[in-house]
Amino acid sequence: MNQLPRTSAFFALQAEVADVLSTEAHLLDDRQYNEWLDFLAEDIVYFVPMQRNVEVGTHAERETTREGKDMHWFEDDKWTLTKRVEQILTGVHWAEEPYSRVTHLTTNTQIVTAEPSVDDATIVEARSRFIVYQNRVEYEEYYFVGKRTDTLRRVDTEIGWELVRRDVTLDQNVLLAKNLTVFL
Amino acid sequence: MSAMGDSGYRSLVDPEGGIVDRSIFVDDQIFNDEQEAVFTRAWLFVAHETQIPNPGDFFVSRMGTESVIVSRDRESKIHVFLNSCRHRGMKVCRYDEGNTTSFTCPYHAWQYGSDGRLLGVPQNLTLYPDLDKSQWPLVEVPQMENYKGSIWATWDADAPPFLDYLGDAKLHLDLTLDGRDGSEGGSEIIAGVHKWIIPCNWKFPAENFLGDTYHNISHESVDLIGIGPSAAAGQKGRRDADIAEYQHVWAAFEGGHGVHSALRPAELGYQPTFRDHPAVEEYYRKCFESREKRLGDAARLVPFVGTLFPNTSYHGGQPRALCVWHPHGPTSTEVWRFFLVDADAPDEVKELLRKYYMRYSGPAGMTEQDDMENWNYATAGSMGPVARRHPFNYQQSMHASSWEGPVAGQVSTQISEQNPRRYYEAWAAYMDGQSWDQIYSLGQQARGNGR
Numbered sequence: 001m002n003q004l005p006r007t008s009a010f011f012a013l014q015a016e017v018a019d020v021l022s023t024e025a026h027l028l029d030d031r032q033y034n035e036w037l038d039f040l041a042e043d044i045v046y047f048v049p050m051q052r053n054v055e056v057g058t059h060a061e062r063e064t065t066r067e068g069k070d071m072h073w074f075e076d077d078k079w080t081l082t083k084r085v086e087q088i089l090t091g092v093h094w095a096e097e098p099y100s101r102v103t104h105l106t107t108n109t110q111i112v113t114a115e116p117s118v119d120d121a122t123i124v125e126a127r128s129r130f131i132v133y134q135n136r137v138e139y140e141e142y143y144f145v146g147k148r149t150d151t152l153r154r155v156d157t158e159i160g161w162e163l164v165r166r167d168v169t170l171d172q173n174v175l176l177a178k179n180l181t182v183f184l
Numbered sequence: 185m186s187a188m189g190d191s192g193y194r195s196l197v198d199p200e201g202g203i204v205d206r207s208i209f210v211d212d213q214i215f216n217d218e219q220e221a222v223f224t225r226a227w228l229f230v231a232h233e234t235q236i237p238n239p240g241d242f243f244v245s246r247m248g249t250e251s252v253i254v255s256r257d258r259e260s261k262i263h264v265f266l267n268s269c270r271h272r273g274m275k276v277c278r279y280d281e282g283n284t285t286s287f288t289c290p291y292h293a294w295q296y297g298s299d300g301r302l303l304g305v306p307q308n309l310t311l312y313p314d315l316d317k318s319q320w321p322l323v324e325v326p327q328m329e330n331y332k333g334s335i336w337a338t339w340d341a342d343a344p345p346f347l348d349y350l351g352d353a354k355l356h357l358d359l360t361l362d363g364r365d366g367s368e369g370g371s372e373i374i375a376g377v378h379k380w381i382i383p384c385n386w387k388f389p390a391e392n393f394l395g396d397t398y399h400n401i402s403h404e405s406v407d408l409i410g411i412g413p414s415a416a417a418g419q420k421g422r423r424d425a426d427i428a429e430y431q432h433v434w435a436a437f438e439g440g441h442g443v444h445s446a447l448r449p450a451e452l453g454y455q456p457t458f459r460d461h462p463a464v465e466e467y468y469r470k471c472f473e474s475r476e477k478r479l480g481d482a483a484r485l486v487p488f489v490g491t492l493f494p495n496t497s498y499h500g501g502q503p504r505a506l507c508v509w510h511p512h513g514p515t516s517t518e519v520w521r522f523f524l525v526d527a528d529a530p531d532e533v534k535e536l537l538r539k540y541y542m543r544y545s546g547p548a549g550m551t552e553q554d555d556m557e558n559w560n561y562a563t564a565g566s567m568g569p570v571a572r573r574h575p576f577n578y579q580q581s582m583h584a585s586s587w588e589g590p591v592a593g594q595v596s597t598q599i600s601e602q603n604p605r606r607y608y609e610a611w612a613a614y615m616d617g618q619s620w621d622q623i624y625s626l627g628q629q630a631r632g633n634g635r
Contacts, residue, residue, distance in 0.1 A: 048548075049376075050376055050377075050378070050379075052279075052280040052281065053278060053279050053280045054279050054280065054281070054282060055279050055282050055284075058282060062281065062282065065375065065376040066375070068535075069375065070374060070375040070376035070538075071374050071375065071376030071377070071378060071523055071538065071541065071542060072376060072542065073378075073542075073546075073547070073548045074542065074548055075539065075542060076542075076543070079416075080411075080539075080543050083409055083410075083411055083415075083543070083550065084550060086409045087405045087406060087408075087409050087550050090404070090405040090408050090409065091405075092404045092405045092408075093405035093406075093553070093554065094402065094405070094554045094557045094558065095553035095554050095556065095557040096553075097405075173280070173379070174379040174380060174381060174518060175378075175379065175380035175381065175547055176380075176381055177380065177381070177547060178380065178381065178382045178383060178547060178556040178557075178560055179547045179548075179553045179556050179557070180547045180548040180553075181553055
């Protein structure tokens with residue numbers, strides 16, 4: 001497993017990162033989209049590949065669409081994510097007008113790596129699990145459930161960290177939703 | 185034979201009056217009838233050959249509601265099989281794609297080759313001493329066509345050959361599949377097929393891609409912010425404006441196919457595109473020049489969108505893709521979207537297109553999200569008994585088309601619902617069990633009747 005030693009500094013850092021992810025979830029659920037964009041680094045990569053059903057032994061090669069090569073649900077940079085927010089805020093983006101009700105649950109947050117060290121980390125990689133619930137108009141309900149690996153960089157902001165990279169494994173093959181207007 | 189009794193499905197579709205009954209978009213029995221009457225007869229797109237380049241490669245696809253395996257056998261021949269064991273029906277393959285020498289049913293282990301032959305049955309000698317394995321292969325389509333890399337199939341042995349089935353719509357499919365420099369074929373699929381579920385009837389999106397230009401207003405949000413390949417250079421809208429000055433044409437063909445393409449005025453030269461990326465712009469400028477040289481006057485015609493009856497559509501330019509609207513239930517559609525690029529395009533061009541396609545198309549696409557909302561609630565709003573008493577209006581640009589237009593077919597040079605009028609007329613003919621000759625003479629009849 002090669003995991004970091006479970007020291008008190010490790011647990012403090014882990015709690016700090018879990019708190020950051022909760023803050024981010026609140027920004028999204030509270031529709032503070034521009035504040036959420038401020039949490040994203042200028043060089044962010046937001047990556048949500050697709051998942052295939054493949055034969056045992058071929059998962060490494062075939063299960064997940066490949067970054068930089070294949071089609072995905074998302075492989076966005078900051079410009080594109082900013083466009084997505086701008087679109088929601090036009091008031092005529094019918095897939096989010098009226099707004100959906102969305103709640104992000106993040107859990108199982110664990111620090112995987114910390115650079116240069118757990119004691120004075122400026123770059124952290126954290127994995128977590130999420131449930132994103134979306135209720136739309138009257139009867140529409142969607143659950144997006146999966147795994148995240150986030151890279152966070154320490155910065156001098158109120159939150160104290162910015163999101164540099166998010167890898168999302170969404171546990172669906174055929175997407176069981178008409179749209180992905182929510183940020184995962 | 186049908187839910188409509190003696191009057192037939194034609195009573196629900198009135199191309200002369202521009203009226204279509206809402207029940208065809210919501211009714212359970214009509215949906216069930218479509219599976220036999222439309223989806224076991226029509227040519228359906230199943231895959232692209234670049235998805236299965238090597239012997240033993242397979243891709244699991246759909247025809248109507250049924251799962252099929254597109255398999256390249258050991259001799260490199262492509263087959264399309266029903267994905268269902270001949271013994272008890274279990275899917276013999278539950279992978280999306282892969283490479284194999286055989287398909288072995290998980291249930292009782294009947295084993296089929298990549299060419300569909302039944303190779304083995306457990307305890308064959310004891311339990312099936314008289315079994316003639318040659319009579320029990322995977323069920324294979326009687327007709328399959330690999331057209332410029334796109335693979336199509338039909339369950340009807342009597343269906344017209346694929347190119348006859350397309351008729352004059354072929355030219356417009358060619359414009360989508362051919363190289364941007366006008367060379368024949370040469371497109372490939374970017375790996376990763378978007379698959380998702382829309383709570384709508386499958387005919388809503390199929391109709392939309394016949395050339396519903398009238399719904400532009402629905403995309404106001406994305407047009408305001410600008411997401412095209414020249415957005416950073418200040419171009420608003422969801423794509424480049426290269427065909428803004430073109431003469432747009434809406435053409436309907438025999439068989440229910442309909443397209444929206446565009447003709448460059450003879451005096452108009454190259455229109456800049458991809459302005460955010462000078463190297464890519466330069467590539468497209470060269471493609472334009474090569475295409476001019478290769479095709480001459482024919483190079484003036486470029487593709488936009490189209491639907492090949494019943495449920496395969498294309499986006500021909502920005503973005504460039506084949507879409508299949510699989511019937512999944514009366515009010516449920518499973519969409520599969522295959523994205524195209526020229527195989528010989530430089531990496532930086534492919535990279536730019538890939539990113540652009542993602543932000544435009546599919547459930548995460550900033551343009552198409554609004555389409556999905558429309559089709560969802562157009563279906564939902566048509567289900568009730570009162571709603572179903574009131575048919576849809578398809579009277580846009582009645583009597584505004586010509587049979588002597590700038591391209592073949594019945595052509596409108598203004599935004600028109602002529603294509604859906606002809607599409608639903610063909611749909612009714614399929615549903616009423618008309619012969620291929622009858623289905624393929626509807627256009628001539630319409631012309632004779634002065635519409």
